[in-house]
Amino acid sequence: MAGIYLHIPFCASFCTYCGFYSEVCPRQGTHTRYIEALGGEIALRRDYFKGQGVVKTLYFGGGTPSLLSPDEFRTIRDMLAASFDLGAVEEFTVEVNPEDVATCSGLLPALKEAGVNRISMGVQSFCDRHLRWMNRRHCAATAIEAFKKLREADFDNISIDLIFGFAGLEDKQWLDTLKRATGLAPEHISAYQMSIDPESTLAEQAAQGKYAEPDDEICAHQYAMLQEELEKAGYEQYEVSNFCRPGRHSRHNSAYWDRTAYLGLGPAAHSFDGNDLRQWNPSSLEEYCSALEAGNLPKGGEEHLTPDDIYNERIMLGLRTSRGVEKSLITDQGILEKAGERFRIPRDKFFICDSIIEDYLR
Ligand code: SF4
Secondary structure, eight states: OEEEEEEEOEESSOOTTOOSOOEESOOTTHHHHHHHHHHHHHHHTTTTTTTTOOEEEEEEEESOGGGSOHHHHHHHHHHHHHHSOOTTOOEEEEEEOHHHHHHOTTHHHHHHHTTOOEEEEEEEOSOHHHHHHTTOSOOHHHHHHHHHHHHHTTOOOEEEEEEEOOTTOOHHHHHHHHHHHHHHOOSEEEEEEOOOOTTSHHHHHHHTTSOOOOOHHHHHHHHHHHHHHHHHTTOEEEETTEEESTTOOOHHHHHHHTTOEEEEESTTOEEEOSSSEEEEOOSOHHHHHHHHHTTSOOOOEEEEOOHHHHHHHHHHHHTTBSSOEEGGGOSOOTTOEEETTEEEOOGGGGGGHHHHHHTTOO
């Protein structure tokens, strides 16, 4: 089994908290140049899985894949299909921005036609004041309208992202966001605690004393509210930040956590051979395009994992999931609970999982 991740490095504006690699407001023609370069990388990497892995999941992330025009989207899908056997793909996810879904009429039919069967939409909050502070392009009403449009277009596997644990978020506002999210009944919800990414505008604000993170107890309480509300609404928690209706977990992300091979295409994308080699592309659209225009793969970086690195990855990734890790990996059970033949972090300790995991690393 294998997966392909494809990075679309464009955003119409930058969100306050975000540190992902992306270019803001691309000039006219930038997509065309990028898509041609991407075609070059796809062709040069066509043997990446060397016949060992069947591609089961596709994931277009970013950046903002929904900024692509329907034609651009079709072109990329066709380039992938020309180099990889996509006949066994079970899950094809595309990240979308609510504003694009609400305003671009051709987008959803193009996604459907290309075989996209899962949508991940960045909602983040249902409070307009907080959305403005995050510099998101949409408001709460647009997110709800976009969700309805996705349903009308027959998408039956939708994930929405939410954010908690930022200064100014009161418990009652977080509860309101959780209730409105579950009210829409998406198949999947990812919820992340706001952190200060060093590449983000928020990091600048923090350095200037204009932003301070809330206390840990506040964040822990909001995390407990998240777990409680989603459980009440029938969602299973299958990872620290991920909740789903039964059977609707993200296959693509679950494969990352199981250390399955994946190929990452586009600037800043990471690849993993399923064994001990991790590679990444440079975080620069210019470097990426210039290399491929000269017929070469862009020079990023690579890391060969030692047996200890591999062990630590299995612990770090496995213990963040509700399945946990095989018993044989653990010598001292400590705070972990037994789940069949596996050990896992008790659900009420997920909030402090990072400090627990540290105790099990080599
Ligand atoms: S959160 Fe998404 S839309 Fe916002 S800047 Fe980051 S990649 Fe772009």
